[in-house]
Amino acid sequence: MKKIKCAIIGYGYWGINIAKSLDKWGLFEIETIFDEDISRIKEAQKLYQFKIYSSYEEILKNDAIEAIFIITPPQTHYQLAKKAIMAEKHLFVEKPLTTNLKEAYELYELASQRNLKIHCDHVFLYSPAVGYLKSNIESFGELVYIHSRRINLGLFQSNVDVIWDLAIHDLSIIDALVGLEIKKVSTFSKKYQSYPNDALANISIELESGIIATISVSWLSPIKVREMIIGGSKKSAVYDDVQRDKIRIYDAGVVIKDEFDKDTLFAKMVEYRLGQEEVPNLPSYMSLDASIETFYHMILQNGPSNRDHVLRVIEALEIISKA
Structure with missing residues (x-):
C-alpha cells in the first residue's frame, strides 16, 4: 500500500488528533508538522520524528509532499488552501472549508482545474452513529422534527462565533440525513459580556x-451536551454522542392529536409511552480515522468528494448568520 507524503499545518487541539491518526494507520507519511507557534512544534517533536521547515512556503516547494492537512483557524483556511492548490497539493481541511461560500467555490474550481482533491473534514459524516441513522432513516416514517443541542463551557473561539464553531456539525448531520434545503429560518444569538463573538444561539429552521x-x-453550559432527537411518524431516535450507547431507537412515532378521538388518542399515548426501545450495535471505529481514509482513497482511487455537502453547509451557515 502506497504511503502518501504529507504535511500537517497547525498543531493545536485537532492537529494533535490528526497526527495521532496519521501515525497510527500509516496511510500517510508525516514529512513535517508546522505551526507558527514554535512551542507547538517542540511539543510535536516529543512524539514524532519529522523534518523542520522554516515556513509554509518552504513546505509547498517540496514536490515530494503530495498532501497538506490544514488544521488552523477558519479565517486562515482560504489563503493557505489556495497557496497549496497553486503548489499542486491535495488538501485535507478542518471544517469549515472557508468562512464564505464564494471562496469555497473558488477553491473547488481551482482544484478541479489541476485535478487535485479537496476533502473538508465534516467528521460526523464518517461516524458509525450517523451512518446507522442515514441507512435506517426511512424506517422512521414521515419525519416531523429534528432537535439538537450542542453545548459546552469555556471553549470560546476568537475567530468564529458559536454558530460556525458548533452548529456547523448539526447542519452537516441534518444534511446527511434529510438534506438542507432551507425554506425559513430564524436565529437568536447573543454575545457574552465584552467577548466579540456570539457565545450562544438558538436556530429554528x-x-x-x-x-x-x-x-x-x-x-456557556456547565456540562458538555451533544444530543440530537429525531421524531418520525413511525419511530423516534435519540443520538447522544457523549454516551457509550450513542443511539436509542424508540418504536413509537409522533402523535398527531387531531387525527384521533379521545379514546383512540389515549390508547395511542399509552402505546407511545410503552414503545419498545432498541440500542443498535454500532461498528467500532473512530470517525476521524474514517475521514482520513476517505481522503486517502480520494487521492489514489479518485474516490467521491463531499464537495456538494460542504457547499450546502456553508450556504446554510451564511443564511442562518444573516437571519
Whole structure:
C-alpha cells in the first residue's frame, strides 16, 4: 500500500488528533508538522520524528509532499488552501472549508482545474452513529422534527462565533440525513459580556420538506451536551454522542392529536409511552480515522468528494448568520 507524503499545518487541539491518526494507520507519511507557534512544534517533536521547515512556503516547494492537512483557524483556511492548490497539493481541511461560500467555490474550481482533491473534514459524516441513522432513516416514517443541542463551557473561539464553531456539525448531520434545503429560518444569538463573538444561539429552521429543525448551541453550559432527537411518524431516535450507547431507537412515532378521538388518542399515548426501545450495535471505529481514509482513497482511487455537502453547509451557515 502506497504511503502518501504529507504535511500537517497547525498543531493545536485537532492537529494533535490528526497526527495521532496519521501515525497510527500509516496511510500517510508525516514529512513535517508546522505551526507558527514554535512551542507547538517542540511539543510535536516529543512524539514524532519529522523534518523542520522554516515556513509554509518552504513546505509547498517540496514536490515530494503530495498532501497538506490544514488544521488552523477558519479565517486562515482560504489563503493557505489556495497557496497549496497553486503548489499542486491535495488538501485535507478542518471544517469549515472557508468562512464564505464564494471562496469555497473558488477553491473547488481551482482544484478541479489541476485535478487535485479537496476533502473538508465534516467528521460526523464518517461516524458509525450517523451512518446507522442515514441507512435506517426511512424506517422512521414521515419525519416531523429534528432537535439538537450542542453545548459546552469555556471553549470560546476568537475567530468564529458559536454558530460556525458548533452548529456547523448539526447542519452537516441534518444534511446527511434529510438534506438542507432551507425554506425559513430564524436565529437568536447573543454575545457574552465584552467577548466579540456570539457565545450562544438558538436556530429554528423549516426545511422545504416540511421538517422542522431546531439547533441550540452555546459556549456557556456547565456540562458538555451533544444530543440530537429525531421524531418520525413511525419511530423516534435519540443520538447522544457523549454516551457509550450513542443511539436509542424508540418504536413509537409522533402523535398527531387531531387525527384521533379521545379514546383512540389515549390508547395511542399509552402505546407511545410503552414503545419498545432498541440500542443498535454500532461498528467500532473512530470517525476521524474514517475521514482520513476517505481522503486517502480520494487521492489514489479518485474516490467521491463531499464537495456538494460542504457547499450546502456553508450556504446554510451564511443564511442562518444573516437571519
